[in-house]
Amino acid sequence: MSAQPQTFVIVGAGLAAAKAAETLREEGFDGRLILIGDEPERPYERPPLSKDYLRGETTDKPYVHAESFYSDHEIELLLSTRVTAIDPGPRKLLLEGDRRLGYDRLLLTTGAAPRRLDVAGSELDGIHYLRTVADSGRIGERIERGQRLVVVGSGWIGAEIAASARQKGCEVTMIEMASLPLERVLGPEVGRVYLDIHRDHGVEFLSETTVERFEGEGSVERVLTRDGASLDAEFVVVGIGVAPRTALAETAGLRIDDGILVDQRLESSLPGIFAAGDVANAQHPFYDRRLRVEHWANAxxxxxxxxxxxxxxxxxxxxxxxxxxxxxxxxxxxxxxxTSWDEVVFRGEVAGREFIAFWLEHGRVVAGMNVNVWDVNEAIRELIRSRQPVDARRLANPDSALENLVGQRQ
Ligand SMILES: Cc1cc2nc3c(=O)[nH]c(=O)nc-3n(C[C@H](O)[C@H](O)[C@H](O)COP(=O)(O)OP(=O)(O)OC[C@H]3O[C@@H](n4cnc5c(N)ncnc54)[C@H](O)[C@@H]3O)c2cc1C
Structure with a gap:
């Protein structure tokens, strides 16, 4: 590092940003460190927003660090501040309100934003999206009143909202374009398990359809589906996926393709500018391809x-x-x-909802999911990392330790 104190700026104040700032100080970076976010909150974790925080079981916001962490580590936190442009030549940022800020190294952790449903009636009150703690608070108030809810989309967010709303006594209908919940990621074998879970808890599931339009006087009252159903709704939550927030990166001319393209060091096409978290489409050495992952552990x-x-x-x-x-x-x-597999192997009690599902391609485990079975996911990921063929019968047998399965195909 040069003798001149350097300025590192992180744009986007979510989990990836907070962990990056923490690491910079742990690793001894003693220059100026600025974290800029457009939300009014200091960095927080989003998973509770569709779970216990949404259900009002806790009112503590799930902050990544205590407030004092930032001053204790001399991290300048600029909240409610949007960065509108990057000028990579002179290494300057343009902030809302025409403020300018220089940087030596820049990290973009601008995350992702919910995709919007653009149909007639989309502007009515009572149609919600869930990304922020404020969104969760608004939806939580509706859920608390036990209102009739239609959830559009049955991906992770839609499925968790439906579950939380049912737990609070709302009547819930889920509308899904595919045949089964979570089918895009889990496929039909395990998607069916989740369909049963939701049905057992009283969710009405409408498959292979989508929203034609919303109707109501000022506020949503009905959801009309493309196949002619009319569903009464006091509120709606749309969870149809997210899109990486790349608008800022575009102003710098960074290479973008479903996220900011970064190498395995997470450096973008412009040296000195990095990206991490939901917004980064990163070269992955194990898969030898780019991956953009929209999950907590990745951030x-x-x-x-x-x-x-x-x-x-x-x-x-x-x-x-x-x-x-x-x-x-x-x-x-x-x-x-x-993305593809030729076999799904189950170990344990699928009906009892205590099992592991393994997705195999050419006899090798490419993914595994443990359901109400714990302390095995690291071993599952070891199996994947090994790229070794496994014996499917042993994989299905709860008595054969996962650690011993590598290379034991017959
Ligand atoms: C409701 C919900 C539940 C979830 N549950 C799970 C779960 O159970 N398991 C799991 O693995 N993952 C879950 N996730 C996903 C996980 O939370 C995300 O992958 C993670 O939040 C990504 O972190 P990030 O730091 O990349 O981005 P974000 O958390 O999105 O943070 C980015 C921040 O940057 C800000 N920003 C964007 N542009 C600008 C700009 N120009 N200027 C200033 N600030 C800007 C954004 O407003 C935002 O505050 C969930 C997500 C949600 C929304």
């Missing part, structure tokens, strides 16, 4: 790697993707990344 772990890369250390982000979800009394963890 948690990429932030520190980006920080070390900013300091010039030789690092690579090579974690096998991992995420978790809680719906009703069903908790799960998923490890891996599977």
């Amino acid at each position: 948690l772990n990429q932030g520190p790697v980006a920080a070390r890369a900013m300091l010039g250390q030789a690092v690579a982000y090579e974690e096998i993707p991992y995420f978790f979800s809680d719906q009703y009394e069903v908790g799960m963890e998923y490890g891996g990344f599977a």
Whole structure:
């Protein structure tokens, strides 16, 4: 590092940002460190926003660090501040209100934003999206009143909102374009398990359809589906996926393709500018392709790697993707990344909702999900990392330890 104190700026004040800032100080960076976010809150974690925080079981906001952490570590926190442009030549940022700020190294952790549903009636009151703690508070108030809810989309966010709303006594209908909930990621075999879980808890599930329009006087009252159903609704939550927030990166001319393209060190096409978390489409050494992962663990772990890369250390982000979800009394963890598979093997009690599902391609485990079975996800990811063929019968047998399965195909 040069004798002149350097300025490192992190734009986007979420989990990836907070972990990057923490690591920079841990690694001894003693220059100026500025974290800028457009939300009014200091960095917080989002998973509770569709779970216990949404249900009002806790009112504590899920902050990543105590407030004092930032002053204790001389991290300047600029909240409610949007960065509108990057001028990479002179290394300057333009902030809302025409303020300018220079940087030596820049980390973009601008996250992702919910995709919007653009149909007639979309502007009516009572149609919600869930991304921020403020969104969760607004939806939580509706859920608390036990109102009739239509959830559009049955991905992770939609499924968790439906579960939380049912737990609070709302009547819930889910509308999904595919045949089953979570089908895009889990496929039909395990999607069916989640359909049963939601039905058992009283959710009405409408498959292979979508919203034609919303109707109501000022506030949503009905959802009309493309196949002609009319559903009464006191409120609606739309969870149809997110899009990476790349508008700022575009102003710098960074290479973008479904996120900011970064190498395995999380450095973008312009030296000195890095990206991490939901917004980063990163070259992954294990998969030998780019991956953009929209999950908590990815933000948690990429932030520190980006920080070390900013300091010039030789690092690579090579974690096998991992995420978790809680719906009703069903908790799960998923490890891996599977776009195609030729076999799904179950171990344990699928009907009893205590099992592991493995997705295999050419006899190798490419992904695994443990449902109400704990302390096995690391072993699952080891199996994936090994790339070794496994014996499917042994994989299905709860008595054969996962650690011993590598290379034991017959
Ligand atoms: C309701 C909900 C539940 C979830 N549950 C789970 C779960 O159970 N398991 C799991 O693995 N993952 C879960 N996730 C996903 C996980 O929370 C995200 O992957 C994670 O938040 C990504 O962190 P990030 O730091 O990359 O981005 P974000 O958390 O999105 O933070 C980015 C921040 O940057 C700000 N920003 C953007 N542009 C600018 C700009 N130009 N100027 C200033 N600030 C800007 C944004 O407003 C935002 O505050 C959930 C997400 C949500 C929304």
